[in-house]
Amino acid sequence: MKILLLGKNGQVGWELQRSLAPLGELIALDRHSSQFCGDLTNLAGLAATVRAIRPDVIVNAAAYTAVDKAESEPELASTINAHAPEVLAREAAQIGAWLVHYSTDYVFDGGGSAPWVESDPTGPLSAYGSSKLEGERLIAQGCTRHLIFRTSWVYAARGGNFAKTMLRLAQERERLTVINDQMGAPSGADLLADTTAQVIRQVRLRDAQSESIAGIYHLVASGETTWFEYAKHVLGQAKLLQPAIQMKATEILPVPTSAFPTPAKRPHNSRLNTNKLQRTFGLTMPHWQAGVNRMLAEIL
Ligand SMILES: NC(=O)C1=CN([C@@H]2O[C@H](COP(=O)(O)OP(=O)(O)OC[C@H]3O[C@@H](n4cnc5c(N)ncnc54)[C@H](OP(=O)(O)O)[C@@H]3O)[C@@H](O)[C@H]2O)C=CC1
Numbered sequence: 130m131k132i133l134l135l136g137k138n139g140q141v142g143w144e145l146q147r148s149l150a151p152l153g154e155l156i157a158l159d160r161h162s163s164q165f166c167g168d169l170t171n172l173a174g175l176a177a178t179v180r181a182i183r184p185d186v187i188v189n190a191a192a193y194t195a196v197d198k199a200e201s202e203p204e205l206a207s208t209i210n211a212h213a214p215e216v217l218a219r220e221a222a223q224i225g226a227w228l229v230h231y232s233t234d235y236v237f238d239g240g241g242s243a244p245w246v247e248s249d250p251t252g253p254l255s256a257y258g259s260s261k262l263e264g265e266r267l268i269a270q271g272c273t274r275h276l277i278f279r280t281s282w283v284y285a286a287r288g289g290n291f292a293k294t295m296l297r298l299a300q301e302r303e304r305l306t307v308i309n310d311q312m313g314a315p316s317g318a319d320l321l322a323d324t325t326a327q328v329i330r331q332v333r334l335r336d337a338q339s340e341s342i343a344g345i346y347h348l349v350a351s352g353e354t355t356w357f358e359y360a361k362h363v364l365g366q367a368k369l370l371q372p373a374i375q376m377k378a379t380e381i382l383p384v385p386t387s388a389f390p391t392p393a394k395r396p397h398n399s400r401l402n403t404n405k406l407q408r409t410f411g412l413t414m415p416h417w418q419a420g421v422n423r424m425l426a427e428i429l
């Protein structure tokens with residue numbers, strides 16, 4: 130099997146380089162790759178890459194992920210998050226390849242308190258969320274053989290994320306204020322990458338019947354928390370792992386969303402129900418704290 134990976138140096142892309150390696154020949158690109166174009170703003174270059182490589186599976190881990198910045202450059206976000214995936218879907222369909230892609234809890238409006246299922250109505254609150262939703266739609270339209278994993282609150286030992294921001298801010302500031310009315314599940318890039326490899330393997334083994342399992346799957350760690358509880362957990366765990374760690378912050382203050390204004394609006398309810406994924410592929414999602422603790426042990 131030949132796999133084309135885009136966005137190889139992002140949080141998820143980096144872990145995919147590891148998890149996809151044993152499945153076959155892996156061609157991993159980033160936006161600076163020279164032999165083949167891996168730049169998602171270059172739509173013609175991207176199509177040429179797929180035509181030249183003719184992979185069996187395309188895994189797209191590249192994305193525009195700067196949520197607040199997307200509010201002031203929605204067109205760039207939409208090129209990278211919607212129109213590049215559209216090109217990948219069209220090219221994948223031409224050669225009978227599978228397209229694996231990632232989407233987000235931010236496609237939902239955050240109403241209610243029940244974990245969202247895949248068929249629930251969407252209603253993005255931000256330019257980032259809209260661009261990701263448009264990407265989902267264009268992929269489903271362009272290529273039957275697609276798998277879209279909606280995930281949330283991604284962290285990894287390598288790359289930038291909320292947990293690392295909290296560690297840094299706790300060393301710089303005396304007081305942190307963190308939102309306590311947005312609920313979700315921090316999900317490790319390693320879990321996403323390992324699950325992706327498991328699913329690709331099953332899709333390949335099921336061969337003829339596999340098109341019926343194409344579609345959207347919610348993929349997050351189990352359990353739920355708020356950004357505030359998550360931050361508290363990270364800082365508490367850091368103290369345990371490294372008792373000598375210097376922290377200026379003596380206080381973490383829980384605040385409502387209204388007290389922490391940001392350019393992009395974010396959902397209150399980001400819970401995602403993973404039953405479909407677990408049932409279809411016989412997988413069990415571990416608790417978010419296990420993965421976060423492991424990541425912290427790695428970086429501290
Ligand atoms: N991070 C999160 O909390 C969440 C992420 N997701 C989704 O999961 C997927 C993976 O996200 P994650 O790994 O966390 O994101 P990262 O921001 O860590 O990685 C995204 C990667 O995309 C690359 N990229 C950006 N623009 C381009 C471009 N024009 N051409 C090629 N590559 C580009 C970036 O490269 P460079 O470093 O050069 O900019 C970066 O390596 C994305 O689809 C994202 O929407 C879903 C829910 C939560």
Ligand SMILES: Cc1cn([C@H]2C[C@H](O)[C@@H](COP(=O)(O)OP(=O)(O)O[C@H]3O[C@@H](C)C(=O)[C@@H](O)[C@H]3O)O2)c(=O)[nH]c1=O
Pocket residue numbers: 194195196232233234235280281282283290291294298305306307308311356389391395
């Ligand atoms: C830095 C900071 C953030 N916050 C809030 C803002 C926001 O609601 C939340 C998380 O902040 P971030 O900037 O990490 O959030 P954000 O970049 O919106 O994280 C999102 O990224 C995209 C790519 C996704 O797809 C989502 O699943 C989600 O992970 O915490 C505080 O309350 N206090 C703080 O000091």
Ligand SMILES: [Mg+2]
Pocket residue numbers: 194195196
């Ligand atoms: Mg962010």
